[in-house]
Amino acid sequence: MMEGFTPILLLDMGLLAMLVVVAFAVVRLRSLFAIVMLQGVYSLLSAAWFVSLDAVDVAFTEAAVGAGISTVLMLGAMLLTEREAKPVPFQKQLGPLFIVTIVALAMFYAVGDMPAFGDALSPANSYVGADYIAATKNDIILPNVVTAVLASYRSFDTFGEVVVVYMAGLGILLLLGLNGNAGKWRAKPNGQNITGRKNAAEQREDKP
Secondary structure, three states: OOOOOOOOHHHHHHHHHHHHHHHHHHOOEEEEHHHHHHHHHHHHHHHHHHOOOOHHHHHHHHHHHHHHEEEHHHHHHHHHOOOEEEOOHHHHHHHHHHHHHHHHHHHHHHHOOOOOOOOOHHHHHHHHHHHHHHHHHHHHHOOOHHHHHHHHHHHHHHHHHHHHHHHHHHHHHHHHHOOOOOOOOOOOOOOOOOOOOOOOOHHHHHHO
């Protein structure tokens, strides 16, 4: 193996490459079902990358919310719209492309100011972070510092995040028809019946 290329580094590079490929596929595809499924794949790849970076708590949240809840809600919302996205004229793509390019250049410019990965003297590993690590053993009596921070030190912030996710899910459920219109929408197949037998939906329509 080449010097400097560790298995973890190769894994990270592979995950990042797959993220780029999935992102381009999401942008280019027109099938909404394929887009929703690829968004779930993108979230799972992101979760795997977070695990590789030892950010297990972030990986768990990404897998649960990004690949789980979001995919289910998007599939439910897809039932109320078209199956294919209409092509966007090239002129309308220039504005978003310009904004994304500027943001990407700004982010790459800021990479040079980031501390080295695992640097013990970085702001994330010193000052307040070091105090939390030292105080967790006596204050919380938990071996996992991340759990102590999420459940105790910043419990109100965690509670706020849970409320935001709950309200977002509730809003989507209301848009899907739980505001009094639930059960009134019926999906109708577009194919041709070659068996001569009526399906359940046609039988209900024939009943007086």
